[in-house]
Amino acid sequence: MAVHAQPSEHSTHTSTGLSNAKLGMWAFLGSECLLFGALISTFLLYRGKSLSGPTPKDVYDIPYTSVSSFVLLMSSLTMVLALAAIQRGDHPKLRVSLMATALLGMTFISGQVYEFTRFVQEGLSVRTNLFGTSFFVLTGFHGAHVTGGIIMLLSLFGMSLDGRLPTEKAEAVELVGLYWHFVDVVWIVIFTVVYLIPTGK
Amino acid sequence: MRFQRPTATTGWWSWATTVDHKRIGIMYGVTAIVFFVVGGSEALLMRLQLARPNGRILTAEAYNQLFTMHGLTMIFLVVMPLGAAFFNYMLPLLIGARDVAFPRLNAFSYWVFLFGGLFLYSSFLLGGAPSGGWFGYAPLSEQPSSHMIFYSLGLLVLGISSTVAAINFAVTIINLRAPGMSLMRMPVFVWMTLVVSFLLIFALPVLTIGLFELFFDLRFGTHFFDPNFGADPVLWQHLFWLFGHPEVYVLILPAMGIVSEVLPVFSRKPLFGYPVVVFSGIAIGFMGWGVWAHHMFAVGLGPVANSAFALSTMFIAVPTGVKIFNWMATLWGGDIRFKTPLLFSLGFIAMFIIGGLSGVTHAIVPSDYQQTDTYYIVAHFHYVLFGGAIFGLFSGIYYWWPKITGRMLSETIGKWHFWVMLIGFNVTFGPFHILGLQGMPRRIYQYAPNLGLNFWNMVSTIGSFMIALSLLIFFYNVVHTFRRGAVAGEDPWDGRTLEWSIPSPPPHYNFEELPVVHSVDDFWHRKYAEGEGGRLVPVVAGGSEADREVSTGDHGGGGHSIHMPSPSYFPLVAALGLPILCYGLIYSTILVIDGAVTLLVGLYGWAVEPSAE
């Protein structure tokens, strides 16, 4: 979406004085709520309904996941700093923050890849049981969203290097930022509802 | 990568690369009508099969594919895109805008819709069309014999198209209204478009996840709906109907909007209780979220859930009834001219009342235990979606045709079309009520001769061919008047809304100067002033031109200096990626990569290309 919703399509005088692209992005995020909601509810519905193991308790590594959650959380900070930078017209700092955000995102993703492979080694795949099915598809779907965000961040970085991301186009960064933060808040919910609560004492 | 922008203004390429909302609207309309013919032919085949007991015209497998594709076609490839056609063409004209908020995104959603439809239909050549019903209940949908993989991917693609379009329309309405057009000065059709857009934005993701899970079950062996692994197949039903019920209002609200535009024009009275009609539309949109489980009364949700959903279902009838009463009050005391558009709107009201009332009878859960999954239900939703949506959309076609083509359709042929269609419709679907109550289940490719169902089935089949005839009459009307039809002029119906203030067909920049809006039905008030007691006083000749205001600081001068978004290849390229991707997901990884690359190239080119040169 953010890729579609270019500032170039931002009408200068609109009825509300707000940017089309930003309105569109928020509508899209509202719609995303129901998307992830459905996957999370599927996970909750099938909680403890698996006919065979492994169960969450068997495979989760909470300290590990906590760290990667923290990493994603911090990427939101660098993201918002990137926006602040371009709005101030500070392009070197913009590039640094964009790259930092992308790197943090990549750390999170590689962490997830490692987690998945470990789960598979411990005998949990999408086909094993309802837990495997609902867990992998939910978190994988989120991972795909993060990956999409990383691609957008990198292309913003590239555009900025070519000087095709002037200060007037700050909105492009803001839109990608909105998407990125949304993916982050979804993970906040997943971390609580999918990781901590099911296995908590 | 910056290659030459498309420059053609006529011919195939100009259509393939257009970002003009009017051209995209026309493409939506034409495509939808073509699919209407296809879906209709499927229906005729089914009626032939059911004309007599133990029909032998179709095999069971063929029949099941046909009724599945008939449902999918009529909902996703006919009624929704016909609505989208009017949204595209009319929305900017009605709110006094020059285009939609995201012109290229608009082209993208059309191409995705077209490719999605073709992808779905390609299944006929690739091992058989889906045969698990448009509702695709698990676990039947997961049996290989149901071919539901094309269903899951096809609807995912169509969902992308609709979501993108819905966001586009919502933003357009919120942001691109002419100066002075506050929300409560918008035409009702625009209001209904807004409600529909939000319904789609919030309802489609639910279906998307359902389809996503179904696809993973089919392709990657997950177990979302697999009872053998402890899954509960009812989950699919909740996801499906959580989308499916708002979808019903997505299908009917555009027609309601059209009717609300047509009635005032042809009774020469303002819409009775504009705020109430608007609010009831919004109310329907909201309440539409609280009734989905009335599709599942027989599943065994328990008496408490069934009672709750019975209540919510009954009370959604209230705002619907309010609309109908307001429409009748609009006609009341009017100066009613029975032009074809009005006839179709009246047909809508008359038929929709029947559909609504039968709807109430199966909100009564116990009687739904008898009626669910019988032809009584089939009757109900055809009275709502054909007698309702299709009649309403035809009303729109006859009403706006002069604006779109610059020529009038023939009134005489149009009236023939209406009467044959109305009678054919009732002869076809009226008997369904009786058949259902007398024990004919849905989705059966044959029925026993000893059930006493033979007579009304034969009647219904005859009726279905009358409907087909009425469509032929319509096509004759189109062909007959396309060159020879009377020239319409700007305002053939003495209309009330902004689109009638500009030439027919409109110039590609729509409005030379953006109008300034002072009230609902602004254009009408430029032509007529209201004396005391609401008596109308025509404004002095030429006055309508004289006192037209111009929003200051806007481009003028015959539209030459008006800057419109330029055509682009990239929406088409990006859209092309999706079906390739889907075939890949079924057949080969190479195609997946191919599709993904096409998509990304399209999006990238799109991103770096400015919307206008």
Place this chain on the structure above:
Amino acid sequence: MTARSKAWLAVTAATGLTFLLSACGSSRPQDSLSPQGPEARKIDVLFKPVFWIAVGVFVLVEGLLVYALVRFRHKPGREVPAQVHGNRRLEIGWTILPTLLLAGIAVPTIGTIFSLAGKPAGNVLEVTVTGHQWWWQVEYPGLGVVTANEVHIPAGRPVYITLSSKDVIHSFWVPRLAGTQDLVPNRTNHLTIQADEPGVYLGQCKEFCGISHANMRFRVIAQTEDDFQAWARQQIQLPAPPGAEALAVMQQVGCGGCHTIGGVEGFGGIIGPDLTHFGGRTTFAGGMLENNEANLTEWFRDPQHVKPGNDMKIAPGGLPGPSGLSDDQIRALIVYLESLQ
């Protein structure tokens, strides 16, 4: 013109109604409007009044519409009408009126929902029905009886049916005795049926369940208490073993792999219906066909042709298609099967 159309509409409606009401059970064995038992009657007494209210509203509203169209149609020289923009009081009126009407209907509705959901009291017969693509397995846990596609019940006694499914979602519907209940895998639903009088009540699967959904039929056979008990007793007797010829054919076809025949060596299959008392049934093939020699002959020639998609693939090598059985072999089979009383 419009007026005539609406008049015509009213006519169709009227004819429709007369047909609805003239509907009598005998000529329409699946008619939901002629209840033959208390459960179905509970629904009927709720539906018919609502139906007539709906008809009343229909006549009223369409009548008003027609009247408005006739009275206010355009006449030459008619001056432009008064521009009425709305009327708050009227609008509140026609919001509240339907609300009250619906509220009135809601009360008995909810009452009936709960009374249908409850387990019946008194001398209840318990039956378990399991849906298969595309036939019904019927068990009487209390009586040790297992049969298929025909539910024998004692007339005048409430029968509490437990519903579940082996494969996909089916739906159990005997219109004249009760409403629908779905059979959902991994779930058990319950439905009470009761017949006033002995007789045969046709039913059919209502939820689309695959290629032969249309052929998934069954019947409820209500008997007097004594006849029912006699039937049940007879169902637990073992029939005479097959003759050599019939046995040879059945072994060649491999019937035992899918079907159970009580007391016969190697016939313990559970994929298809239990055939132990096949001869005593009035129908076969999921209630699709009358149990007679002609139908059985056609069936054994090529089951797939008669009932598309069914599991009975008896062409050589267990494939679908013509079975290739000779007329003599088929006759032997039929003679034996009909002997299984």
Place this chain on the structure above:
Amino acid sequence: METVTDKDELAAHPGPKQYVLVALVLAVATAMEVGWYYLDVPHGLFVALLMFLAVLKFSLVALWFMHLRFDNSIFKRLFVTGLLLAMAVYLIVLTIFGALKWPLLVGFTAFLVVFLPIFLIVRARGRQAGPG
């Protein structure tokens, strides 16, 4: 609804300092979550606390990093509509399935009961005014 140009918005936006501050709170909240996880608290309380922290983190990111606190309220309305709609319908679905253990149920419903009325009022006011 008042018309806000992008300039005004920018002026209203907080600077890096506030952002870092928010991030600190987020970090502490996450630390607390993991802490509670290892401390021995009754499950009901545990769930309630986690729900609370999740809501807190969610709102901080949404209100500050996504600027909902400073931007035009129409954005908030778009997003909150989706959020509450999702919570409402999925909650009902899970309740029908009987799949919600009571602490989750309590947590969610509390959340709805607190936020839904506010949201509805905001909407109603928005309706009367309407953008433009």
